[in-house]
Amino acid sequence: xxxxxxxxxxxxxxxxxxxxxHVGSVHAPDKELALRHARDTYTRRLExxxxxxxxxxxxxxxxxxxxxxxxxxxxxxxxxxxTFYDIPDVVKHI
Amino acid sequence: MPSLPPIRPEDVKVAERSHSMGAFDEPExxxxxxxxxxxxxxxxxxxxxxxxxxxxxxxxEWCGHAPSVEVDLSLANMALDLIxxxxxxxxxxxxxxxxxxxxxxxxxxxxxxxxxxxxxxDFARTIVRQLLYSTWQHLQFQQLAESPDxxxxxxxxxxxxxxxxxxxxxxxxxxxxxxxTEESAARMSDGLDWCWRFVPELFEVxxxxxxxxxxxxxxxxxxxxxxxxAAISDVLGQAKLEVPPDQRPxxxxxxxxxxxxxxxxxxxxxxxxxxxxxxxx
Numbered sequence: 166x167x168x169x170x171x172x173x174x175x176x177x178x179x180x181x182x183x184x185x186x187h188v189g190s191v192h193a194p195d196k197e198l199a200l201r202h203a204r205d206t207y208t209r210r211l212e213x214x215x216x217x218x219x220x221x222x223x224x225x226x227x228x229x230x231x232x233x234x235x236x237x238x239x240x241x242x243x244x245x246x247x248t249f250y251d252i253p254d255v256v257k258h259i
Numbered sequence: 260m261p262s263l264p265p266i267r268p269e270d271v272k273v274a275e276r277s278h279s280m281g282a283f284d285e286p287e288x289x290x291x292x293x294x295x296x297x298x299x300x301x302x303x304x305x306x307x308x309x310x311x312x313x314x315x316x317x318x319x320e321w322c323g324h325a326p327s328v329e330v331d332l333s334l335a336n337m338a339l340d341l342i343x344x345x346x347x348x349x350x351x352x353x354x355x356x357x358x359x360x361x362x363x364x365x366x367x368x369x370x371x372x373x374x375x376x377x378x379x380x381d382f383a384r385t386i387v388r389q390l391l392y393s394t395w396q397h398l399q400f401q402q403l404a405e406s407p408d409x410x411x412x413x414x415x416x417x418x419x420x421x422x423x424x425x426x427x428x429x430x431x432x433x434x435x436x437x438x439x440t441e442e443s444a445a446r447m448s449d450g451l452d453w454c455w456r457f458v459p460e461l462f463e464v465x466x467x468x469x470x471x472x473x474x475x476x477x478x479x480x481x482x483x484x485x486x487x488x489a490a491i492s493d494v495l496g497q498a499k500l501e502v503p504p505d506q507r508p509x510x511x512x513x514x515x516x517x518x519x520x521x522x523x524x525x526x527x528x529x530x531x532x533x534x535x536x537x538x539x540x
Contacts, residue, residue: 170327191329192327192329193329194435195435197431198431198435201333201428201431202330202332202333205329205332205336206329206332209336
């Protein structure tokens with residue numbers, strides 16, 4: 166039965182957490198039940214205060230075979246890290 | 260051939276009493292409860308607690324057998340909510356020892372309504388039973404949360420959130436199965452036919468309940484019936500299911516008159532503590 170149902174990715178924001186974090190997936194026939202299944206599967210031990218579910222095939226993912234052109238060009242660009250600047254003492258928060 | 264053990268003096272004493280054991284003519288005097296109001300309160304706690312316990316046990320029977328692992332968890336979560344409620348309520352009824360009431364009473368002493376002891380049947384019947392019971396429990400607990408009795412108001416206020424979720428979940432599944440395939444609709448309709456005759460018992464008022472209502476500690480279920488029927492009709496309407504015609508009501512659970520199914524449920528539930536008394540984890 167559940168194999169007939171689409172897969173949904175589940176994201177939970179924990180109490181005090183700033184962002185939703187991916188925790189796993191559930192099968193469900195539609196979005197309302199996906200949310201209920203996510204609640205019953207992933208927040209049974211007070212893990213969260215907010216839930217997102219996203220249909221898995223709605224997620225656009227990068228192709229692992231394309232990882233070279235996608236990510237390697239960033240490897241030798243250390244000047245993109247903001248560590249080369251002196252911060253004036255008067256600046257308290259940055 | 261093994262020899263028989265020697266007859267000890269204690270055995271003789273037991274044997275001397277044996278002629279009167281099991282006799283019906285002189286029943287042992289049962290001590291009347293000192294306060295009839297207290298007795299109504301105790302009976303009321305048993306009803307609430309037994310409803311939760313028995314329905315929790317029924318839902319637990321799905322564990323490992325539900326249509327999918329997600330549904331398995333949904334049903335087990337509801338079961339645990341209900342068993343948690345039963346633990347509090349039966350514990351309060353018995354000076355903190357709810358286990359004694361759960362495991363050491365026999366069928367006739369259980370005061371749950373007949374709806375909750377109905378066998379799971381298929382998933383559709385389980386959902387119908389849940390919708391019919393959780394909707395009633397939700398309406399009931401919303402009012403019970405306002406009770407002047409501090410225990411009842413506290414347990415109802417805590418449980419009402421759990422029960423609201425059970426009601427919503429059962430409603431969502433009712434709509435999907437009723438308005439699903441031809442087969443799922445037929446199964447829901449069969450489930451309704453099975454469970455519908457147990458609905459009037461939820462609104463029955465007997466002496467015990469009258470006493471509790473007179474003390475203004477608990478809601479009068481008759482005042483909830485219109486809202487209940489409207490709510491059920493609404494969900495069934497969305498599910499494109501017919502409200503079944505009223506059948507001859509079946510009553511008696513509150514007085515300990517149960518169907519054949521409850522004994523089987525208790526046999527499984529009580530096996531361990533009866534076979535290994537006082538065993539602990």
